[in-house]
Amino acid sequence: MANTILEELDTLVRARYPLVYLVTSEEARAQDLISQVAKQHNKKLLEWSCTTGLVAQSNGYSSPKPRHTATRDPLAALDAIADHVDPTIFVLKDFHPFLSRGQFTIIRRLREVAQSLKNSHKTIFLLSPVQDIPVELEKELTVINIAMPDQGELGQLLDNIIDQIQEGGRCTVELEANSRERLLQAALGLTLGEAENVFARILVRSRRLNAEGVNDVLTEKQQIIRKSGLLEYFSPDESFAHVGGLGVLKDWLGKRALAMTPEARAFGLPQPRGVLMLGVQGCGKSLCAKAVASHWQLPLLRFDIGRMFGSLVGSSEENIRKAIAVAESVAPAILWVDEIDKAFAGIAGSATTDGGTGSRVLGTFLTWLSEKKAPVFVVATANDISNLPPELLRKGRLDEIFFVDLPTSEERRDIFAIHLQKRNRIIEDFDLNALAVISHQFSGAEIEEAINSALYDAFYAQRQLNHADVERAIRQTVPLATTMAEQIDSLRDWALGRARNASGRIN
Numbered sequence: 001m002a003n004t005i006l007e008e009l010d011t012l013v014r015a016r017y018p019l020v021y022l023v024t025s026e027e028a029r030a031q032d033l034i035s036q037v038a039k040q041h042n043k044k045l046l047e048w049s050c051t052t053g054l055v056a057q058s059n060g061y062s063s064p065k066p067r068h069t070a071t072r073d074p075l076a077a078l079d080a081i082a083d084h085v086d087p088t089i090f091v092l093k094d095f096h097p098f099l100s101r102g103q104f105t106i107i108r109r110l111r112e113v114a115q116s117l118k119n120s121h122k123t124i125f126l127l128s129p130v131q132d133i134p135v136e137l138e139k140e141l142t143v144i145n146i147a148m149p150d151q152g153e154l155g156q157l158l159d160n161i162i163d164q165i166q167e168g169g170r171c172t173v174e175l176e177a178n179s180r181e182r183l184l185q186a187a188l189g190l191t192l193g194e195a196e197n198v199f200a201r202i203l204v205r206s207r208r209l210n211a212e213g214v215n216d217v218l219t220e221k222q223q224i225i226r227k228s229g230l231l232e233y234f235s236p237d238e239s240f241a242h243v244g245g246l247g248v249l250k251d252w253l254g255k256r257a258l259a260m261t262p263e264a265r266a267f268g269l270p271q272p273r274g275v276l277m278l279g280v281q282g283c284g285k286s287l288c289a290k291a292v293a294s295h296w297q298l299p300l301l302r303f304d305i306g307r308m309f310g311s312l313v314g315s316s317e318e319n320i321r322k323a324i325a326v327a328e329s330v331a332p333a334i335l336w337v338d339e340i341d342k343a344f345a346g347i348a349g350s351a352t353t354d355g356g357t358g359s360r361v362l363g364t365f366l367t368w369l370s371e372k373k374a375p376v377f378v379v380a381t382a383n384d385i386s387n388l389p390p391e392l393l394r395k396g397r398l399d400e401i402f403f404v405d406l407p408t409s410e411e412r413r414d415i416f417a418i419h420l421q422k423r424n425r426i427i428e429d430f431d432l433n434a435l436a437v438i439s440h441q442f443s444g445a446e447i448e449e450a451i452n453s454a455l456y457d458a459f460y461a462q463r464q465l466n467h468a469d470v471e472r473a474i475r476q477t478v479p480l481a482t483t484m485a486e487q488i489d490s491l492r493d494w495a496l497g498r499a500r501n502a503s504g505r506i507n
Helices: 002-014 027-040 074-083 104-117 151-168 177-187 192-206 211-228 247-254 262-267 285-296 315-329 347-353 357-371 409-422 432-438 444-460 467-475 485-495
Strands: 019-023 044-049 053-056 088-093 122-128 141-145 232-234 274-279 300-302 333-337 376-382 400-404
Touching: 002 027, 002 141, 019 104, 027 044, 027 088, 027 122, 027 192, 053 074, 074 104, 104 122, 151 177, 151 192, 177 211, 192 211, 211 232, 211 315, 247 274, 247 285, 247 400, 274 285, 274 485, 285 300, 285 333, 285 376, 315 357, 409 432, 409 444, 432 467, 444 467
Parallel strands: 019 122, 019 141, 044 088, 088 122, 274 376, 274 400, 300 333, 333 376
Antiparallel strands: 044 053, 232 300
């Protein structure tokens, strides 16, 4: 990745492009690339910021920063660039605030300077974490987005850290090829600075570097999500062992656990795009989303589309683009879109109810599903197919649609065992087969709630939970399948032949 960017920057300098706008939050990494280009062409390298003015590039952040007060003003800096004679590359840091509306003089001067540089050996690089370009400069500059470091760059950083560790002899390195691969895979989506920080934190805390550091990397990604405010991070604390039944779905997800690795690309496998889980409420769809993140050891991001809608015109579309960008910045990751049917309900009438905002948000999301390149696996859940836009169901946006039905008798038995074990109860004290029979048409959530209700009764009576308590709680519960029998039958009829059964069996 770094070599590709370096070659592109080198080409632009040799072609005498006057203005190059680099969009990146990694200022030091971008400066290093530009410095390499300057050395290749034997050009001077000057950098500007509003605090230092136009000065020679310093050797590092620890060295004293030179100052040139006379050029701290952006207009004065541009005048100095125009008057400069020698072949030089100029780096303007965080210049975008001076290109906002109202700064007509600076915009005009930069445009004039750009035109004067076309026949010179001078190039201006604008470094900014955001892309903010006035229309007057759109034809004058070239925009390059510097992607996050790839696995090769992160591997080089890790090797440098390991060399330093081994020289000092104060920490232990226990990284086999597979462990190293998992650690670097988890670090994808971090900047080099963030990756260096998290590797250092692992060493400071445990005095060793091994595969267990993956959890520390995920914690670092959690901080990135929190700062965005658009997505919600979930700790991967569930597992497939906590999911009763759904054997076909779990097998399908398990086979894709390694599908985001370079080995999968070399084998010819495309990156898995996502899955839609449609079915009866309380049957484990959300639990599966959490379990797959734990199984794949990837961060789980909850995408609340309702949070995307803002009051200002255009803000909703901008919010969803930012949320997608954040998800891609921490990739590989799992993006969990819970109850997507409710999020996009009524989109067909969006033009008359919200001026078409809902349709545009849906369009942005669907386009991203089709075109996304980042390893973001989408797990969408839905209860009501009548609210699902048909565009979402098209193959190519998601890999598969699974129908999650009410658990079978055997699956209900497993669910009882899971919840009783989670509550530290002895399984042999309960007749699981009998409980599975009397809980016919119960969902997993209803089984859990029946056990909770029985626990309340036992605690109130100041004794241990027994089989009779659970059986009594079940018989007192009217399942949703009885209350909403017509809707569930309609859902089953729709899913027949249109979606794969997550259990592989008919209840």
